[in-house]
Amino acid sequence: MVLDKIVSALNNSRKIAILPHISADGDALGSSLALALALAQLGKSVKVILEEDIPQVYNFLPGRHMSEVYALKETSYDTVVALDTGDTDRLGKRLEIFRCANVTINIDHHNTNSGFAFHNYVSTDSSAVGEIIFSLVKMMGVNPDQDISTCLYVAIITDTGGFRYSNTTPLTHRTAAELIENGINVAGISQLVFDSTSYEKVRLLGSAIQALELLENGKVALISLTDDMLRSTGAKEEECDGIVNIGRNIRGVEVAAMLRQWENGEIKVNLRSSSKVDVSAIASSYGGGGHKKAAGYITKAGLDAAKKKLLDDIREVL
Amino acid sequence: MVLDKIVSALNNSRKIAILPHISADGDALGSSLALALALAQLGKSVKVILEEDIPQVYNFLPGRHMSEVYALKETSYDTVVALDTGDTDRLGKRLEIFRCANVTINIDHHNTNSGFAFHNYVSTDSSAVGEIIFSLVKMMGVNPDQDISTCLYVAIITDTGGFRYSNTTPLTHRTAAELIENGINVAGISQLVFDSTSYEKVRLLGSAIQALELLENGKVALISLTDDMLRSTGAKEEECDGIVNIGRNIRGVEVAAMLRQWENGEIKVNLRSSSKVDVSAIASSYGGGGHKKAAGYITKAGLDAAKKKLLDDIREVL
Numbered sequence: 001m002v003l004d005k006i007v008s009a010l011n012n013s014r015k016i017a018i019l020p021h022i023s024a025d026g027d028a029l030g031s032s033l034a035l036a037l038a039l040a041q042l043g044k045s046v047k048v049i050l051e052e053d054i055p056q057v058y059n060f061l062p063g064r065h066m067s068e069v070y071a072l073k074e075t076s077y078d079t080v081v082a083l084d085t086g087d088t089d090r091l092g093k094r095l096e097i098f099r100c101a102n103v104t105i106n107i108d109h110h111n112t113n114s115g116f117a118f119h120n121y122v123s124t125d126s127s128a129v130g131e132i133i134f135s136l137v138k139m140m141g142v143n144p145d146q147d148i149s150t151c152l153y154v155a156i157i158t159d160t161g162g163f164r165y166s167n168t169t170p171l172t173h174r175t176a177a178e179l180i181e182n183g184i185n186v187a188g189i190s191q192l193v194f195d196s197t198s199y200e201k202v203r204l205l206g207s208a209i210q211a212l213e214l215l216e217n218g219k220v221a222l223i224s225l226t227d228d229m230l231r232s233t234g235a236k237e238e239e240c241d242g243i244v245n246i247g248r249n250i251r252g253v254e255v256a257a258m259l260r261q262w263e264n265g266e267i268k269v270n271l272r273s274s275s276k277v278d279v280s281a282i283a284s285s286y287g288g289g290g291h292k293k294a295a296g297y298i299t300k301a302g303l304d305a306a307k308k309k310l311l312d313d314i315r316e317v318l
Numbered sequence: 319m320v321l322d323k324i325v326s327a328l329n330n331s332r333k334i335a336i337l338p339h340i341s342a343d344g345d346a347l348g349s350s351l352a353l354a355l356a357l358a359q360l361g362k363s364v365k366v367i368l369e370e371d372i373p374q375v376y377n378f379l380p381g382r383h384m385s386e387v388y389a390l391k392e393t394s395y396d397t398v399v400a401l402d403t404g405d406t407d408r409l410g411k412r413l414e415i416f417r418c419a420n421v422t423i424n425i426d427h428h429n430t431n432s433g434f435a436f437h438n439y440v441s442t443d444s445s446a447v448g449e450i451i452f453s454l455v456k457m458m459g460v461n462p463d464q465d466i467s468t469c470l471y472v473a474i475i476t477d478t479g480g481f482r483y484s485n486t487t488p489l490t491h492r493t494a495a496e497l498i499e500n501g502i503n504v505a506g507i508s509q510l511v512f513d514s515t516s517y518e519k520v521r522l523l524g525s526a527i528q529a530l531e532l533l534e535n536g537k538v539a540l541i542s543l544t545d546d547m548l549r550s551t552g553a554k555e556e557e558c559d560g561i562v563n564i565g566r567n568i569r570g571v572e573v574a575a576m577l578r579q580w581e582n583g584e585i586k587v588n589l590r591s592s593s594k595v596d597v598s599a600i601a602s603s604y605g606g607g608g609h610k611k612a613a614g615y616i617t618k619a620g621l622d623a624a625k626k627k628l629l630d631d632i633r634e635v636l
Contacts, residue, residue, distance in 0.1 A: 163481050163494070164508035170495035176481070177488035177495075190482035191592070195567045199532055202568055206527030209520055218517065249513045250520055274509070 002121045007139050009103050009119060013079035015045045017097055020083050021090040022051040026058060026158025026193065028084040031107075031129040033063035034151035035081065038142040040066065051092040060192055061154060062147035075100040082117060084129040086110040107132055127167040130155025134175050149182035153189060162194060204235035208243045208258075214250070220314055221247025221256040224303060227263050248272040255279060255314050259306060267306045270296045282313045320439045325457050327421050327437060331397035333363045335415055338401050339408040340369040344376060344476025344511065346402040349425075349447040351381035352469035353399065356460040358384065369410040378510055379472060380465035393418040400435060402447040404428040425450055445485040448473025452493050467500035471507060480512060522553035526561045526576075532568070538632055539565025539574040542621060545581050566590040573597060573632050577624060585624045588614045600631045 010016065018036055020028030032048045039046040048067035058064075070093055080101035085108060088095050098104060098117075106117035109126040126132050130152045137144055144152065156176060160168045163176070180186060207229045213222045225240055240260055247256030254275035260268045269286075271279035273293045280295040288297025299306050328334065336354055338346030350366045357364040366385035376382075388411055398419035403426060406413050416422060416435075424435035427444040444450050448470040455462055462470065474494060478486045481494070498504060525547045531540045543558055558578055565574030572593035578586045587604075589597035591611045598613040606615025617624050 161508075164505065164512065166505040168498070168504050170498050173491040173495035173498065177491035180486070180488050180491065186486050187482065187484040190479075194482065195563070196569055197567050199536065199568050199570075202527055202530070202564060206524050206530075209524030209527070212520070212524075214517055245513070246520060249515050250517050251514055252517075 002119060003136060003139060006105055006107070006119050006121060006136065009079060009105060010039065010044070010081075010140065011042075013044065013103065015077050015079075016047075017077040017080045017101070018046065018048045018083060019080060019085065019091055019094050019098065020048065020050065021085040022092040024050060024052070024054075025084075027128045027130055027155040029054060029058050029061060030151040030153075030155030030158070031083045031133045033061055033067065034130065034133050034137065034144075034148045034155070035083070036066045037063045037148045037151065038137040038140060038144070041142050042140065049094055049097060051094060057193065057196065058154070062150050070094050070097070072096070077101050079103040079105065081105040081107065083107055083133075084109070086112050087114040088116050107136070125169065125171075127165075127169055127172040128156045128159035130159070131172060131175050134178075144179070144182050146183040149179040149184045150189060153179045153184050153186075154193060157190070157193060162190070198235070198239065200234040200236070201239040203233035204229065204239055205243070205246070207233055208246060212247060214253075215311065216315065216318060218250075218252040219254045219318055220311070221250055221253045222259070222307065222311075223247055223257070224259045224261065224307065226261050226303075244270040244272050248274050254318060257310060257314075259303060259310075261303050265300065265302075267299050267301065267303060268296065269299065269306070269310065270294075277314075277317050282310070282317070285313070320437060321454060321457060324423055324425070324437050324439060324454065327397060327423060328357065328362070328399075328458065329360075331362065331421065333395050333397075334365075335395040335398045335419070336364065336366045336401060337398060337403065337409055337412050337416065338366065338368065339403040340410040342368060342370070342372075343402075345446045345448055345473040347372060347376050347379060348469040348471075348473030348476070349401045349451045351379055351385065352448065352451050352455065352462075352466045352473070353401070354384045355381045355466045355469065356455040356458060356462070359460050360458065367412055367415060369412060375511065375514065376472070380468050388412050388415070390414070395419050397421040397423065399423040399425065401425055401451075402427070404430050405432040406434050425454070443487065443489075445483075445487060445490045446474045446477035448477070449490060449493050452496075462497070462500050464501040467497040467502045468507060471497045471502050471504075472511060475508070475511060480508070516553075516557065518552040518554070519557040521551035522547065522557055523561070523564070525551055526564060530565060532571075533629065534633065534636060536568075536570040537572045537636055538629070539568055539571045540577070540625065540629075541565055541575070542577045542579065542625065544579050544621075562588040562590050566592050572636060575628060575632075577621060577628075579621050583618065583620075585617050585619065585621060586614065587617060587624070587628065588612075595632075595635050600628070600635070603631070 018032045020032040036046045036048050049070050075097045080098050104117035105119045108122045109129055111124040113122040123132055134152050208223050244256050244258035255277050256272040258270040273279045278292045280290045283290050283295035283297045286297035336350045338350040354364045354366050367388050393415045398416050422435035423437045426440045429442040431440040441450055452470050526541050562574050562576035573595050574590040576588040591597045596610045598608045601608050601613035601615045604615035
């Protein structure tokens with residue numbers, strides 16, 4: 001079995017690099033740090049090499065001292081493990097480390113994974129790569145301690161939206177049960193991951209609500225976010241993430257849209273559906289993409305024109 | 319064991335009433351409807367008798383057709399089961415039904431439970447009464463179907479904040495794993511329970527953010543909610559619940575307060591702490607109460623005076 005071969009390969013390695021995908025999220029980071037902590041317990045020299053700094057929200061993760069941002073020099077690792085990474089494009093500049101390694105390992109749960117390594121383990125039934133690493137760590141003979149368990153718990157809760165998404169399985173919950181038995185602080189971690197936000201983001205939320213338009217008898221919610229709104233609230237670009245859900249979560253809303261006007265005039269449109277409407281079809285007609293319930297596209301039309309055309313598109317499918 | 323005796327008592331009953339506590343929440347309702355559905359499978363005549371209508375958010379619960387609001391007439395039940403009810407005050411007008419029954423049963427998880435029934439089963443380790451009912455239903459020989467499982471899942475996620483509170487145990491997760499195996503729709507239920515809100519509440523949120531004051535170098539967040547704000551947004555009184563968390567969730571905030579000025583001039587103050595500050599001590603000094611991290615009181619001072627005095631109190635303990 002592939003996981004057994006991966007355990008052997010890791011056992012036979014001396015110096016190991018772990019690579020989460022670019023713009024690493026909770027699953028990529030948590031899984032990487034958990035594996036690093038476990039390998040360190042086995043006496044391995046191990047580093048988690050990141051493309052960018054760890055996002056502030058994950059600054060509490062145990063094992064973060066074993067990570068560093070790639071500085072384009074060190075590439076001399078026996079073995080390189082890519083985690084939560086669908087293809088080599090998602091390794092960014094660190095593809096160089098991957099190319100120079102003797103043994104390459106790819107552990108992932110995306111069904112689009114291209115199988116780019118020597119050892120490839122892709123489990124599409126796993127809610128998070130953290131679930132796979134939990135098995136792997138135990139197969140390596142390491143008892144997951146509180147630190148490893150905290151990293152894996154963060155991996156799982158971020159990729160399942162706190163056990164709320166449809167990818168949550170019985171095994172997801174049974175893994176969480178064991179992680180709690182290993183002594184993690186459920187309430188503390190949950191507060192840090194889900195209920196901790198910047199003042200600027202809260203102010204942006206307030207502006208977004210002021211700007212929210214409820215149309216078509218409450219079936220459509222539109223939010224336009226301008227540069228002025230970001231400037232006056234002090235919020236950062238990435239803090240626009242999730243704002244579209246304010247609209248989606250209103251009872252009766254079938255389609256929610258967020259139009260984000262960039263400084264260059266382009267407009268990024270995020271769409272959400274909470275009904276049978278397939279928003280990916282709308283996004284495709286603009287050259288965008290996504291899923292039935294979450295999609296997006298970029299348009300060069302002015303804000304008013306973009307909004308009008310989008311509303312026409314939505315009206316046709318409501 | 320008490321649960322065995324409860325199973326016997328239920329087996330020997332013909333007509334059973336189930337009573338959740340007044341202002342029934344997700345655990346009280348979900349547990350009651352799950353038990354009702356299971357008893358109906360055993361051929362019992364069973365009703366869930368409520369003090370008030372089911373809150374809108376729980377209108378999707380299977381088994382709600384087996385519930386009715388108490389109309390002060392029917393009291394002829396062999397057996398009455400009080401669920402999630404710490405003492406008889408929490409039965410409201412339905413205490414009459416309880417008094418007239420041959421056999422009374424009390425199943426709860428509050429450590430303050432007064433043991434007011436003939437059979438009392440109080441498990442303070444259970445995150446939700448739903449966890450207890452899951453065991454009870456299986457002891458009764460009923461295989462929890464999708465409907466029963468949906469009710470029990472709602473019971474558990476509402477009392478644990480979606481597996482985020484410190485009362486979440488390994489057994490909580492293992493129960494959730496079995497409920498998923500019984501065919502529940504995790505994403506659909508989670509959306510209805512956690513991510514579904516009224517347009518009016520969203521507008522109130524927007525007003526609350528506009529009114530939010532960040533003081534003491536970002537360590538204190540104050541929100542004042544006036545009747546004008548409720549009127550202009552159309553939000554209901556109960557939709558003020560949780561608004562204080564906007565302040566608590568801002569990084570760096572140690573104490574958050576919401577001051578809600580009622581029409582009679584009284585001010586209800588909700589306090590939250592995300593640090594070592596014990597807000598129940600502040601609340602006590604006004605004759606209020608609560609826990610270290612969540613407390614409240616009512617004051618008759620004017621809004622400005624109440625705010626000033628509260629800020630003085632907070633400054634002393636920061």
